[in-house]
Amino acid sequence: MEQPIALITGATAGIGLETARLLAQHNYALILTGRRMDRLETLKDELEQNGAKIYLLNFDIRSKQEVDQALASLPEEWKAVDVLLNNAGLAAGLDTVSHADVDDWETMIDTNVKGLLYITQTVSNWMIERQRGHIISISSIAGKEAYPMGSVYCGTKHAVNAISKAMRIELAPHNIKVSTISPGAVETEFSLVRFHGDQEKADKVYEGFTPLCAKDIAETIYFVLSRPAHVNIDDILIMPTAQASARDIFKKK
Numbered sequence: 001m002e003q004p005i006a007l008i009t010g011a012t013a014g015i016g017l018e019t020a021r022l023l024a025q026h027n028y029a030l031i032l033t034g035r036r037m038d039r040l041e042t043l044k045d046e047l048e049q050n051g052a053k054i055y056l057l058n059f060d061i062r063s064k065q066e067v068d069q070a071l072a073s074l075p076e077e078w079k080a081v082d083v084l085l086n087n088a089g090l091a092a093g094l095d096t097v098s099h100a101d102v103d104d105w106e107t108m109i110d111t112n113v114k115g116l117l118y119i120t121q122t123v124s125n126w127m128i129e130r131q132r133g134h135i136i137s138i139s140s141i142a143g144k145e146a147y148p149m150g151s152v153y154c155g156t157k158h159a160v161n162a163i164s165k166a167m168r169i170e171l172a173p174h175n176i177k178v179s180t181i182s183p184g185a186v187e188t189e190f191s192l193v194r195f196h197g198d199q200e201k202a203d204k205v206y207e208g209f210t211p212l213c214a215k216d217i218a219e220t221i222y223f224v225l226s227r228p229a230h231v232n233i234d235d236i237l238i239m240p241t242a243q244a245s246a247r248d249i250f251k252k253k
Helices: 012-027 036-049 064-072 102-130 151-174 190-194 197-204 213-224
Strands: 005-008 030-034 054-056 082-084 133-139 176-183 235-238
Touching: 005 012, 012 030, 012 036, 012 082, 012 213, 030 036, 036 054, 054 064, 064 102, 082 102, 082 235, 102 133, 102 151, 133 151, 133 213, 151 176, 176 213, 190 197, 213 235
Parallel strands: 005 030, 005 082, 030 054, 082 133, 133 176, 176 235
Antiparallel strands: none
16 A cells, blocks of 8 residues: 555544544545444545545454454555554543542553553554554643542553653664654543533533644644654643643633
């Protein structure tokens, strides 16, 4: 396949969805993954109408068996992945360690850390064989600061940063770039998922200021990808103008 190939996890909404649209415009062939097959098929139809080459993988990234089976099912020409975007991730719940739901912890750790590792291990080996590639992981301001009632989510995003830094060292001899992008408040399904579907609570998070949108992060991802071969953007922290730290968001009354 002559086109560069990008594999995007969590492509059914938000940052993953907008990045798929943008990379398709820039002539990438796309492997799109997610748990919601109906959304993947809708996105595939949309992008193929504009001439994009799309391959869908429907699996739960929390299951190593499902990850391994899905990646093994790819035709050989689709395994020449140039870009892995580790976008699948979530926050679940907002509570203190003493009162949090352990199931929320399991969901965050299994998705944000273990799922990222499962897929990265296989794809990085494909890249090592070809001696080229770029791995971009979506982290968060929560990977740089810790805040109360977000301990485990913060912990998982700190882990993403640490894993990425170690991989940067491990993969540099193989001509493979490793980057992280750490957004502040982005209005996607993030808060809706965190509050287990409570739309009213989710809406309040973004009241009184202009948050980032998924397209802002997609454009940042493309900037990172479009640097010359000798340039690696190790990490970008991107925040709304109104947000000065994880907890300091200046809202209009």
